[in-house]
Amino acid sequence: MNYSVAVVDDQLLFANVLEKLINTFDNFHVLYHVKSGDEFVEKLKETKNIPDIALVDINMPGMNGIDTMKWLRIHHPAVKVLALTMDDDEETIVTMLKSGAKSYLFKDINPTILHDSLKEVVEKGFYYPDKITNILLSSLHKGGAPQIVLKDREIEFLKQICTEKTYKEIASEMFLSPKTIDGYREALFEKLNKKSPWA
Numbered sequence: 001m002n003y004s005v006a007v008v009d010d011q012l013l014f015a016n017v018l019e020k021l022i023n024t025f026d027n028f029h030v031l032y033h034v035k036s037g038d039e040f041v042e043k044l045k046e047t048k049n050i051p052d053i054a055l056v057d058i059n060m061p062g063m064n065g066i067d068t069m070k071w072l073r074i075h076h077p078a079v080k081v082l083a084l085t086m087d088d089d090e091e092t093i094v095t096m097l098k099s100g101a102k103s104y105l106f107k108d109i110n111p112t113i114l115h116d117s118l119k120e121v122v123e124k125g126f127y128y129p130d131k132i133t134n135i136l137l138s139s140l141h142k143g144g145a146p147q148i149v150l151k152d153r154e155i156e157f158l159k160q161i162c163t164e165k166t167y168k169e170i171a172s173e174m175f176l177s178p179k180t181i182d183g184y185r186e187a188l189f190e191k192l193n194k195k196s197p198w199a
Contacts, residue, residue, distance in 0.1 A: 003122055004031040006051035008040045008068065009084070010060045014107065018055070018084075025115050028053075037063030041071060051079060053118065056101075058085040058092060066095055073100040080121050084114075093132060094139045097162055103127040124173070128159050136162070157184045 005022055007030055009015045019030040031051045034040045037060060044050060054072065058065035065083055072079050082103040083096050093104050102121045105114065113129070120127035128136070133155065153174070160170040171181040 001027060003028050003052040003118070004049070005029065005118070006031050006040065006043075006054045006079075007033040008035075008037060008054055008060070008065075009033070009057040010035045011057070021111055021114070022118075025118065028115075028118055036060045037065065037068030037071070040068060044076060050076060053080045053082065053121065055082050055084045058083060058087040058096070066092070066099060069096060069099040069101055080125075082117060082121060082127075090135050090139060093135050097132075097136065103129075104132045105129070125165060126159060126162065128162075133159065154184060154188050157181070157188060161185075 005028055007015050007018055007022075009018070012035070015033045015035075019033055022028050022030050031049055032043065034043055037056070040054070040056075041063065056065045056068055060068075063071070065085065069081050069083075072081060077100075080102045081100065082105060083093075083101050084105050084107060086107050087093075088106065096104055103117050103126060105117055109129075117127040117129075136158070137155075156174065157170065160173060165173065167181050167185070168178055171178045174181070176184075
């Protein structure tokens with residue numbers, strides 16, 4: 001299957017290079033490039049060519065990446081958004097993921113990582129590099145709390161609940177029973193001392 005990609009970035013040179021790179025990836029092609037969130041919204045309103053994936057910068061004139069993500073979640077929830085930015089602010093990262101982004105990548109990544117992230121997002125629904133996972137975990141237990149040790153499957157579950165999947169869908173994705181998923185949820189939230197991942 002061939003997946004279409006929209007590039008939303010005000011840096012023209014970077015966007016052009018990115019478009020050429022993505023067009024070399026198997027099963028991916030760039031549908032169009034727009035320079036801002038506002039332009040992307042207008043494009044989506046006037047065309048039937050809705051991309052499968054949107055690579056969205058955070059800091060853009062007018063409608064920034066976070067506002068663009070929130071608009072897409074309401075009007076085009078099927079579009080999978082990957083943040084691609086130089087913004088490494090922890091609050092921005094967490095806010096973008098809370099708003100529905102399926103991945104958060106930095107512009108200095110290796111092209112192979114970009115390719116892997118695109119594949120993971122269409123196949124699994126999300127892709128969180130280790131750095132982003134660590135930032136996410138750190139944001140969940142700030143304030144001098146003791147170090148929390150999570151098992152690999154608990155980390156996998158944590159990543160899954162950051163998507164829009166239901167617990168039933170997560171159970172199927174992880175090849176576990178809904179009852180086992182309930183156990184992971186209770187154990188994880190107890191470790192984090194929270195009623196939900198974003199409480």
